[in-house]
Amino acid sequence: MISVLVVDDQDLVRAGFVALLGFVPGIHVAGEAANGVDAVQKALELRPDVILMDIRLPELDGIRATERILAESGPDKPSVLMLTVFDLDEYVYTALRAGASGFLLKDSPTAMLIEGIQAVARGDMLFGPTITRRLVEAFTHSPPEQADPSPELACLTDRELQVLRLVAKGNGNAHIATELRVSEATVKTHLNRVMSKLRISSRAQAVVIAYETGLVRPRG
Template sequence: MTRVLVVDDQVLVRSGLSALLRATPDLDVCGEAATGEEAVELAAGKRPDVILMDIRLPGLDGVAATERILTASDEPKPKIIMLTTFDLDELVYAALRAGASGFLLKETPPERLFTAIRTIAEGDMLFAPTVTRRLIDTYLSRPSPAGADPAVLASLTNRERDVLALVGQGLSNREVADRLTVSVATVKTHLNRMMAKLGLSSRAQAVTVAYETGLIHPRRVPHADRAPL
């Protein structure tokens, strides 16, 4: 059973999402929050597996709440799916760096939402197709990689670099395992070690590092137009 915390300041949206999730046998709503502050408090007390977080909240917004939750949480940390109304929302990039594991538009159909929660709970990441394209376009518009220093990758083994590069291309653990001809368990081990060395709390942050250090480049990403589910 996957425990889900629903965070949205609109009561109809929040109650609607909760009702949908409660009707799904393998998903359990462990709490609802209307503000970022409530989300931080409930995340600490309820320890959900996945949090559906509205990106725009009054007061403490979804990005700041995400950062606080992941900083304060013990392992295993909750996976956070950001819910946004606009695929061009500038807060998406801040949320990615804060450690969000995925992004969905609020208009996402129920079955896709359920699949997204299961995908995130298993440790993969997920982006709505329009958000994925926007992220890729942002990196394509840069004349050169910016942000993280390539030297930060010096602590990684060659295989950890390989895993980071493939994760950065949007591949799932199974796809990475098939590409490297190893087991999924081995991929998870390399991924966890790589994230620990780089001080990352989510797979999405690993994607950011892969781009910003120049380890991968958008023009060489084979799955840029592939739907994430």
């Protein structure tokens, strides 16, 4: 059962998400919050698996709330799926850097929302089509792919760099395990070490760093 905390300052929107998710098998709404400060308190109290987090919140915006939640949650961190009516670039980058695992527009289809919750709950990433297009367009202008690791990645072993590169290219753990001829558990161990060394808390943050440092580039 996936426990979810719903965070939105609009009562009707929040109630709509709560009602919708109440009919989805395998998902349980653990609680709800109407502002960023309450979101932090509820997240630390209820320990949900996934947080649906609106970006524009009173008292403390969703991005800063996400940063605080992930910083204070210890090793058992929730996955944060950002929801917004906006798709501006600055929101995408700041949300991912804050540790969000996914980013969807509020007008996304219901099936995509449910898929997003399930995806981030199991440690994957989820982005709506518009967000994905914007990310690829922006990353095309990032540094050229490097043969040697960036100084920022010098703390990683060769195997950890391999795993990071494959993650950044959109591969899941099962595919990476097959590619490197290791177990999925080993892949998870390497990825956890990557995130620990780079002081990040999500797979999405790892992807951003891989592109920003030139470890990988999108084709085309």
